[in-house]
Amino acid sequence: MTTLGSIALTVAFVVALYAMIAGYLGARRRIPELADSARNGVIVFGVLVTVAIIAISYALVTRDFSLVLVANHTSRDLPIFPYTLTALWGGQSGSLLFWSWILSLYGLVVVLKKWESNHDLMPYVVSVMMLIQTFFAFLLAFVSSPFERMEVIPLDGAGLNPLLQHPLMSIHPPLLYLGYVGFAIPFCFAMAALLSGRLNDSWIRATRRWVLIPWMFLGLGLLVGGRWAYDVLGWGGYWGWDPVENAALMPWLVGTAFLHSVMVQERKGMLKVWNMGLIIIAFTLTLFGTFLTRSGVVQSVHAFAQSEIGPLFLGFTAVMALASTALLFFRLDKLQSEAEFDSLLSREIFFLINNVLFLGAAIAILIGVVWPLLSEVLTGETLTVGAPYYDLVVGSLLGLIVLLMGVIPLIGWGGATLAKLGRKLVIPLAITAILTAIGFVLGARDPLPLFAVALLSFAFVTTASDILLAARARQKNTRENLPTATIRLIGRNHRRYGGYLVHLSVVILALGVIGSRVYAQDQVRALTQGESWETNGYTLVFEGLTPGVMSGEAVVTTATLGVYENGRRITTLKPAVSFFDRQQQQATDPAIWHDLPFMRRDLYVIVQGWTDNFQTVSFRVFINPLVSLVWVGGFLFLISTLITMLPDPQERRARERVKRELTAGGYAQPSE
Amino acid sequence: MNKSYWIALGIFLVVGIALFVMLAFLVAPNANYLASAASADLDAETLRVAKGLYCPVCPGVPLDVCDTQACYQWRALIKQKLSEGQTAVQIKAYFVEQYGERVLGAPRAEGFNLIVYALPAFAVSAGAAALYLFAQRRTRHPAPTADSQLATSDPYRSRVEREFRNLEEND
Structure with missing residues (x-):
């Protein structure tokens, strides 16, 4: 099985190389047979990488310790599902294979869905995609093979990194990879448009959804990663501005900028160069992010898989960035704008301001990530760029973005006048003032958080009222009740109102972030058995400690705390410490009480240590206000993004109508 | 120099200075703002100082x-220094003196490290100025050209694209 996997990867490299060349020549020289064979190459490549994935999974499940990947990342004690399988992305070569496999799946979907309808672009798309795959297949087959063998077969494996032994780790990396890798698809389409010189809007139409998909997965991956950090790291938080978190956030921010500016291109045929540029930047950042995770050049809690492929990856990233930028310059003459803005005070211009801010945030993060390296190289000084920097710099820019999010619904496409905008602002500002006052009463007393609450309220009010006003207008014609009218309105224009729902979700999420980051409180206290501790309105009673229970690879020591509020027992918390003998590491398992239904706050307890032969245990207790809103906002973000992706009935009807008319008018039946 | 370049320069300066003032205001007194939810408990205070390092x-x-x-020892040291009446700023200074700048969560906005703060501010203000120039040059004077972008050989696709455009504009 391992030999089969190994052979599959070597053959996959040859197939990728072939499909890359065949796709390009087939398109360039207009040889359909060659182009078709490139398409078949994508399918064969997908099958080969899938065979490799099955082979490595089989080796993991059967614990074939003759393989380095299996021996270094699993053990006999590791539960097969899910952890033995998640060991696939615990290791360097396994995660590269996973990257390539996901791209091959995306590739299959793209080829099967788009080959016929975009036959002029697709051979180029395939060629660029297989160029990327050639690089990955080269790494997998010749540099960092998942099928590399141990010199001496050990009796047992070294075990999986304790931090990865969590159920969320079976979905967080796949989501992130779906996001990261997915940005390759719009990149391939953009490059195909540049290579072919067919720079009408068809590449934009073909790829908008292909940006939305990875954008959603990346967003979800970040959220699930946050939840993992919250549940596993025992730091009391969910976001630490860790270099690897940042690496995933950067392409997401650039993708967000693109999703907005692409609307300007679709409506007005403007910003063609800009949008191409954004796609190139987003894709380059995903490669750079993979480089950061894999090279070990930055210190990170995510440094799970490091090896010597760093320079190769950096080289590939640089080549792709330079080549794509050069291609863009080469085609500049074909990317002229076809229209003009109607007014400086128009939604189009505000979308561009949004783009400047999103890119500014991405630049701030990028400089923060690389600064410790630069500083060490240039001045010899070791520095930290951590949460205080990002909270300040990126936080300020995100605040401005929220302000824009509030203003934009008030400004129409085409333009508005200042007087008109002023009139439209009166009611939203009044409601914002009321909501801010409520925020003040509820506890947001400091100027900065109060200002943030005001900004979020404003964005919420203008967005929600835009939906409601449109629903009311619909109601007048249809005599539906308001909820029905709202739902049908959203159903009529998924893209626009789905987008607004995404904004509302972001507001909810951001409220959670402010509550939990600004007003979190924590204390450490040592308790002896039976002792109680009153903190923030809760009484914690330390009821006992159960030391040394075997669970998987770990020996787990669990404390039991009774939690009382107003004299009533509300829950029992069992924070624990897991000791992993093989890895000589320990992990804290926090216990969390969500103060539902109002999501007021979380009571988050970890065991910090013990003394006196387990008689005295010290606990660290965090009170995290509103943190549940982060997860609620995240869930709504997923739903809303899915809504924006639904095909629009209007679009479908228009397409059908045109098709009918054109057929009746004697045009040839189009191929799609 | 053309008038719009002066305005763009103005925008660059105003946005740049505004961002700088904002950052300076936030950096100076509140470097540890986000962790400043103080509590009377000494342990909470110790953790607050530790969080900023x-x-x-x-x-x-x-x-x-x-x-x-x-x-663990450093946290105990913070607790001890607080009980001796030292302030968070003094304790931070002590740690920087002992272990170097790396103990700070954000580089001090001075010297070479000023770039970390200046670069994003520069990027945004230069972006704003460039955007102004671009928008100014591209704001409508003559009537829009209708279908110049539909230079595709496929009549079906041209029609679909035109229909979509109309449909979105009527939205």
Whole structure:
């Protein structure tokens, strides 16, 4: 099985190389047979990488310790599902294979869905995609093979990194990879448009959804990663501005900028160069992010898989960035704008301001990530760029973005006048003032958080009222009740109102972030058995400690705390410490009480240590206000993004109508 | 120089200065603002100070959560210094003196490190100025050209694109 996997990867490299060349020549020289064979190459490549994935999974499940990947990342004690399988992305070569496999799946979907309808672009798309795959297949087959063998077969494996032994780790990396890798698809389409010189809007139409998909997965991956950090790291938080978190956030921010500016291109045929540029930047950042995770050049809690492929990856990233930028310059003459803005005070211009801010945030993060390296190289000084920097710099820019999010619904496409905008602002500002006052009463007393609450309220009010006003207008014609009218309105224009729902979700999420980051409180206290501790309105009673229970690879020591509020027992918390003998590491398992239904706050307890032969245990207790809103906002973000992706009935009807008319008018039946 | 370049320069300067003032205002008194939800409990105060510092030996790990023995001692040291009446600023200064700038969560906005703050501010203000120039040059005077972009040979696709455009504009 391992030999089969190994052979599959070597053959996959040859197939990728072939499909890359065949796709390009087939398109360039207009040889359909060659182009078709490139398409078949994508399918064969997908099958080969899938065979490799099955082979490595089989080796993991059967614990074939003759393989380095299996021996270094699993053990006999590791539960097969899910952890033995998640060991696939615990290791360097396994995660590269996973990257390539996901791209091959995306590739299959793209080829099967788009080959016929975009036959002029697709051979180029395939060629660029297989160029990327050639690089990955080269790494997998010749540099960092998942099928590399141990010199001496050990009796047992070294075990999986304790931090990865969590159920969320079976979905967080796949989501992130779906996001990261997915940005390759719009990149391939953009490059195909540049290579072919067919720079009408068809590449934009073909790829908008292909940006939305990875954008959603990346967003979800970040959220699930946050939840993992919250549940596993025992730091009391969910976001630490860790270099690897940042690496995933950067392409997401650039993708967000693109999703907005692409609307300007679709409506007005403007910003063609800009949008191409954004796609190139987003894709380059995903490669750079993979480089950061894999090279070990930055210190990170995510440094799970490091090896010597760093320079190769950096080289590939640089080549792709330079080549794509050069291609863009080469085609500049074909990317002229076809229209003009109607007014400086128009939604189009505000979308561009949004783009400047999103890119500014991405630049701030990028400089923060690389600064410790630069500083060490240039001045010899070791520095930290951590949460205080990002909270300040990126936080300020995100605040401005929220302000824009509030203003934009008030400004129409085409333009508005200042007087008109002023009139439209009166009611939203009044409601914002009321909501801010409520925020003040509820506890947001400091100027900065109060200002943030005001900004979020404003964005919420203008967005929600835009939906409601449109629903009311619909109601007048249809005599539906308001909820029905709202739902049908959203159903009529998924893209626009789905987008607004995404904004509302972001507001909810951001409220959670402010509550939990600004007003979190924590204390450490040592308790002896039976002792109680009153903190923030809760009484914690330390009821006992159960030391040394075997669970998987770990020996787990669990404390039991009774939690009382107003004299009533509300829950029992069992924070624990897991000791992993093989890895000589320990992990804290926090216990969390969500103060539902109002999501007021979380009571988050970890065991910090013990003394006196387990008689005295010290606990660290965090009170995290509103943190549940982060997860609620995240869930709504997923739903809303899915809504924006639904095909629009209007679009479908228009397409059908045109098709009918054109057929009746004697045009040839189009191929799609 | 053309008038719009002067305006763009103005925008660049105004946005740049505004961002700088904002950053300076936020950096100076409130470097640790986000962790400043104080509590009367001494332990909370110790953790607050620890949160604003990074472990000198494990890069990127805040001092309040670091699990090394050294960090337990450093947290105890913070507690001791607080009980001796030292302020958070003095304690931070002590740690910087002992272990170097790396214990700070954000580089001080001075000297070479000013770039970390200046670059994003520069990017945004230059972006704003460039956007102004671009928008100014591209704001409508003559009537729009209708279908110049539909230079495709496929009549079906041209029609679909035109229909979509109309449909979105009527939205």
